[in-house]
Amino acid sequence: MKVSRRIETLGQGVFARNDLRKCAYKKNTIDSTKHNLIDLSLGSTDLLPPPLVIEEISKSLGDPASSSYCLHDATRPFREAVSSWAQERFSVTVDPDKEVLLLTGSQEGTAHLPLAVLDPGERGLILDPSYPSHLGGLLLADAQINRLPLRLENNWKPDFALLKTSELEQLRIMILGFPHNPTAAVGDQSWLEQAMDIGLRNNCVVAHDNPYVDLALEGEAPALLRCQGWRSCGIEFFSFSKAWCMGGLRIAFAIGAEPLIAALKDLKGVVDFNNSLALQRGAILALTEEAHWPRQILEIYRDRRDRTVKAFDGIGWKLPLPSMAIYLWLPIPSWALDRGLQDESMAAELLDKTGVALTPGSGFGQGGSGWLRLALVRPVSELEEAVERIGKWWCFEN
Ligand SMILES: Cc1ncc(COP(=O)(O)O)c(C=O)c1O
Numbered sequence: 001m002k003v004s005r006r007i008e009t010l011g012q013g014v015f016a017r018n019d020l021r022k023c024a025y026k027k028n029t030i031d032s033t034k035h036n037l038i039d040l041s042l043g044s045t046d047l048l049p050p051p052l053v054i055e056e057i058s059k060s061l062g063d064p065a066s067s068s069y070c071l072h073d074a075t076r077p078f079r080e081a082v083s084s085w086a087q088e089r090f091s092v093t094v095d096p097d098k099e100v101l102l103l104t105g106s107q108e109g110t111a112h113l114p115l116a117v118l119d120p121g122e123r124g125l126i127l128d129p130s131y132p133s134h135l136g137g138l139l140l141a142d143a144q145i146n147r148l149p150l151r152l153e154n155n156w157k158p159d160f161a162l163l164k165t166s167e168l169e170q171l172r173i174m175i176l177g178f179p180h181n182p183t184a185a186v187g188d189q190s191w192l193e194q195a196m197d198i199g200l201r202n203n204c205v206v207a208h209d210n211p212y213v214d215l216a217l218e219g220e221a222p223a224l225l226r227c228q229g230w231r232s233c234g235i236e237f238f239s240f241s242k243a244w245c246m247g248g249l250r251i252a253f254a255i256g257a258e259p260l261i262a263a264l265k266d267l268k269g270v271v272d273f274n275n276s277l278a279l280q281r282g283a284i285l286a287l288t289e290e291a292h293w294p295r296q297i298l299e300i301y302r303d304r305r306d307r308t309v310k311a312f313d314g315i316g317w318k319l320p321l322p323s324m325a326i327y328l329w330l331p332i333p334s335w336a337l338d339r340g341l342q343d344e345s346m347a348a349e350l351l352d353k354t355g356v357a358l359t360p361g362s363g364f365g366q367g368g369s370g371w372l373r374l375a376l377v378r379p380v381s382e383l384e385e386a387v388e389r390i391g392k393w394w395c396f397e398n
Pocket of ligand 1: 043104105106107108131177181209211238239240241247251252
């Protein structure tokens with residue numbers, strides 16, 4: 001059966017291959033001497049959402065309104081809570097009716113946005129490496145794609161000077177995201193100011209994917225809402241998945257320029273209805289009564305980061321200290337490169353020999369090749385066990 005050219009372009013990629021390997025590994029562990037799987041390959045946390053939020057969702061599920069389709073008007077309490085949160089968090093006044101949109105995820109929002117704002121063949125820019133929905137959204141919208149390489153030597157700063165003036169003039173959308181998955185760099189407000197300046201001068205949408213805004217371990221996370229001009233061409237995506245540990249519950253939101261919110265809302269009107277009222281009520285509680293939750297979570301990740309980086313140091317694998325929570329970004333050691341291992345083959349070998357699943361960096365773009373991503377989504381004891389197993393493999397191979 002023929003499928004669309006778009007689907008063929010999306011391809012299966014590194015993530016799907018990694019998933020298949022994990023499934024095969026799990027099957028193998030059933031009656032063999034292989035280690036149990038320690039899965040550190042997904043940014044899906046073991047930490048729990050605030051109990052009050054879960055109680056509110058459970059209670060609200062009994063309300064018949066929660067099982068009805070939810071039209072835009074019914075989402076007003078949620079949008080008002082978002083607007084108050086933005087006022088509190090960034091001292092910015094946001095119109096809940098025109099500048100806020102409920103989303104299923106920051107992934108869903110960033111993937112749909114290019115379809116809402118680009119015509120086929122128009123040009124979009126992503127960071128390389130970057131979260132896969134940024135590329136996927138542009139591919140689905142039949143966009144031409146510019147990839148802006150991020151480099152460790154530059155402290156992962158996007159160097160817009162690499163783009164020619166003619167390229168900047170053709171850009172219709174830029175998709176950025178700091179704190180940055182996968183490099184685990186918090187980034188800097190001035191980088192967004194620069195992007196916004198380019199956006200305003202070239203009539204280009206500046207989209208900022210910011211699900212980690214509350215998870216900076218060092219310094220302050222940048223936010224597009226702090227840039228002058230976001231009301232002209234900016235849109236920022238926030239999520240409950242990371243800081244409130246609600247990834248599986250699927251709820252997020254965008255705040256942005258009125259025409260961009262309107263376009264995304266129209267697009268989503270074709271694709272789905274809004275999330276259930278029960279979920280929205282839980283999310284309202286997260287933004288209000290449980291606004292302190294991210295700070296607690298942050299300290300847990302700080303402890304995990306410090307202990308895991310120290311454990312890696314102990315086996316001789318030196319890592320740059322990440323400035324955001326949840327991820328470590330591991331450079332493949334030169335001896336492994338000399339042995340011909342690349343990120344995907346090294347992830348496969350580590351899984352096979354140690355039972356530890358990591359993500360090959362090239363899953364985030366060419367700029368991620370030569371790196372592995374480790375998500376700090378298990379308790380410290382398991383993280384230390386993972387490093388210990390890797391250490392044994394390291395001694396044997398090196
Ligand atoms: C940069 C980035 N954007 C979006 C997402 C997905 O967020 P959500 O659960 O809100 O769809 C992730 C998840 O890892 C991410 O790292």
